[in-house]
Amino acid sequence: MLIKFLGTSAGCPTLKRNVSSIAFILNNPSYEIWLFDCGEATQHQILKSCIKITKIRKIFITHLHADHILGLIGLLTTISINKSNNLLEIYGSKGIKKYIKCSLKFTNSYINYPIKIYEIKEGEIYNNGIFKVKCFILNHIIESYGFYIKELNKKGSLNVDKLILDGIFPGPIYKIIKNNENIILDGKKINCCKYIKNIIKGKKIVIFGDTSPIKLYNKNLLNCDLLIHEATLHHKYKNIANQRGHSTNIQAAYIAKKYCVKKLVITHLSARYNYNDLKYILKSCIKVFPNTFIAYDFYSFKI
Ligand SMILES: [Zn+2]
Numbered sequence: 001m002l003i004k005f006l007g008t009s010a011g012c013p014t015l016k017r018n019v020s021s022i023a024f025i026l027n028n029p030s031y032e033i034w035l036f037d038c039g040e041a042t043q044h045q046i047l048k049s050c051i052k053i054t055k056i057r058k059i060f061i062t063h064l065h066a067d068h069i070l071g072l073i074g075l076l077t078t079i080s081i082n083k084s085n086n087l088l089e090i091y092g093s094k095g096i097k098k099y100i101k102c103s104l105k106f107t108n109s110y111i112n113y114p115i116k117i118y119e120i121k122e123g124e125i126y127n128n129g130i131f132k133v134k135c136f137i138l139n140h141i142i143e144s145y146g147f148y149i150k151e152l153n154k155k156g157s158l159n160v161d162k163l164i165l166d167g168i169f170p171g172p173i174y175k176i177i178k179n180n181e182n183i184i185l186d187g188k189k190i191n192c193c194k195y196i197k198n199i200i201k202g203k204k205i206v207i208f209g210d211t212s213p214i215k216l217y218n219k220n221l222l223n224c225d226l227l228i229h230e231a232t233l234h235h236k237y238k239n240i241a242n243q244r245g246h247s248t249n250i251q252a253a254y255i256a257k258k259y260c261v262k263k264l265v266i267t268h269l270s271a272r273y274n275y276n277d278l279k280y281i282l283k284s285c286i287k288v289f290p291n292t293f294i295a296y297d298f299y300s301f302k303i
């Protein structure tokens with residue numbers, strides 16, 4: 001899948017960085033998109049990217065602070081204008097239903113496509129047999145969630161070269177072997193496992209909403225392929241950051257190190273930081289956790 005950052009600034013936008021939003025473009029036949037947070041003007045960022053607004057199928061909101069949600073109503077109404085018939089599912093903390101309902105009412109807006117809103121609590125919130133999403137509570141000044149996205153393991157494909165080498169040629173028998181069913185061919189029992197390649201391990205991704213460093217052990221993070229963590233302030237402002245329910249760059253790096261994650265991306269950096277500050281912030285993270293990257297608007301990568 002492709003991950004694209006649409007907004008990376010904390011609290012308010014800057015000329016170069018919009019407020020929070022991250023898009024996941026899934027590698028399924030319909031290339032559906034999942035959004036994580038939808039700060040003000042996220043739809044403007046979408047217009048500047050390769051993302052098709054009608055492909056958005058799920059929106060996960062980490063918490064109800066303005067810099068994470070103010071773009072939601074505009075986006076929902078634009079999807080209406082773009083005439084979509086697809087179901088859109090929105091996941092957020094308690095109050096999100098009322099927020100959406102009231103905002104639509106007082107702006108005299110309407111939605112002409114199916115929509116479902118879920119008020120989430122810790123635990124599994126989605127599982128379609130391909131992806132599983134769990135959420136867990138963080139340490140912020142209001143209810144804020146982290147999301148754990150697990151791509152389920154895929155069955156290994158058939159080792160056709162080996163089959164042919166052993167004189168088993170393509171045909172309906174391949175399906176039987178792939179299903180690992182017992183089979184006798186020319187009087188000989190076939191060991192199906194021999195012809196199935198290793199399981200393809202699904203990726204594990206964790207996205208944090210706003211939080212000061214988590215204190216309780218969280219097994220979801222262990223060895224995950226990607227951790228996206230907020231780093232609102234530089235570590236010299238540790239006390240202010242933590243009092244406001246935020247983390248510093250170094251604290252994010254220590255979480256990544258503690259849980260042996262494979263890659264850390266820091267985002268949600270204060271609007272006060274310019275390009276040079278951000279370079280410096282990244283450099284000090286790398287000293288703690290070498291595989292750290294800093295997100296900027298439209299930064300994207302495959303995972
Ligand atoms: Zn925020």
Ligand SMILES: [Zn+2]
Pocket residue numbers: 063065140210
């Ligand atoms: Zn917040």
